[in-house]
Amino acid sequence: MTSLIDTPDIPLDMTGGSRFLRACLRKPTDRPPVWFLRQAGRYMAEYREVRKHHTLVEICKRPDLASEVTITAAEKLGVDAAIIFADLLLPLEPMGLDFEFVAGEGPLVHHPLRSAEAIDRLRTDRAGALEYVGQAIEKVAAHFGDRMGIIGFCGAPFTLASYMIEGGSSRNYIFTKQMMYSEPYAWQKLLDKLVTVLVAFCKQQVDAGADVIQIFDSWVGSLGVEDYRDYVLPVTKRLVRAVQELGVPVIYFGVDTASLLPAMRETGADVVGLDWRTPLDEGWKSLGYGCAVQGNLDPITLFAPEPVLETRVKQILAQAAGRPGHIFNLGHGIVPGTPVESVQAVVKMVKQHSPKYARLEVKNEIPEVPLG
Secondary structure (H helix, E strand, C coil), rough: CCCHCCCCCCCCCCCCCHHHCCCHHCCCCCEEEECCCCCCCCCCCHHHHHHHHHHHHHHHHCCHHHHHHHHHHHHHHHHCECCCCCCCCCCCCHCCCCCCEECCCCCEEECCCCHHHHCCCCCCCHHHHHHHHHHHHHHHHHCCCCCCCEEEEEHHHHHHHHHHHHHHHHCCCCHHHHHHHHHEEEEEHHHHHHHHHHCCCCCHEEEEECECCCCCEEHHHCHHHHHHHHHHHHHHHHHHHHHHHHCCCCEECCCCHHHHHHHHHCCCCEEEEEEEEEHHHHHHCCCCCCEEEEEECCCHHHHCHHHHHHHHHHHHHHHHCCCCCCCEECCCCCCCCHHHHHHHHHHHHHHHHHHCCCCCCCCCCCCCCCCC
């Protein structure tokens, strides 16, 4: 069988940017592109140095700082794509909801939405206030050219709505689901307003040079399939299609979403992100192979000894089986304390093993690691 690297329609001079874009569109590549969720973060000394002097929101709002941490992380890791340093909740502020990050607790929305009247007061005409994200993307795009794919992003309607209603992170999403079930008109109005703002926000990012937009639906795994289809899928599909009409592919990512994958495919997203709970080949099969996939190494595997880490990387590459449309990534973001050397090692492993293991089965075994 002819290997992918011998396929004549693969460009010989492929850059990280072209490799990443081709994979998003399920076109053959010389190897899977690789990048990492939360690749600029507290695990990296350079980022911690910036954080000594600036809050997270300050970094997001200063294009010079946001572009600096984005570029530094992508270059240090040697990945194929750079995702702009920003935060999902940034659109809340121009809509009229103030928030802050509380140490040890995460984001806190000061006045959660609990009524139709509060939703009525939300603004949709001030997305221009988010232009600092686009300005940061311009700097990153100018720095990398086509050497790397440039990823912009936004939160998905359900995830942002849950933050706005709950007032922060939640275990059970009681207030969100209460509104979803009991006040469908208020719920729909909130989602509609979010889509209006998010499309404008994504357009700014695409105009600034983003090659791809990733839509984070971080909390959608809290829903059952029926609730997802009834209350979330239609509006998410609208957002995905509107972003695609801007001329870029869309990556749609959620956590703990194995049961939702067939429904998530119905959004029409070009790429669906897989978390680590489902083997990549099973997840891709459940999507009908009708889209590309991104994932799906468990981020805590980055703390494992290198032989274990290498086995897991090989397994994922084998599960992808050389099929066009695999983007190697984690199943969620890099966590604080992760050894930078382990992240760099994964990039090298993907580059080293992709041609060799593209069509080989890797035994589901963990090598013995000497103790002491």
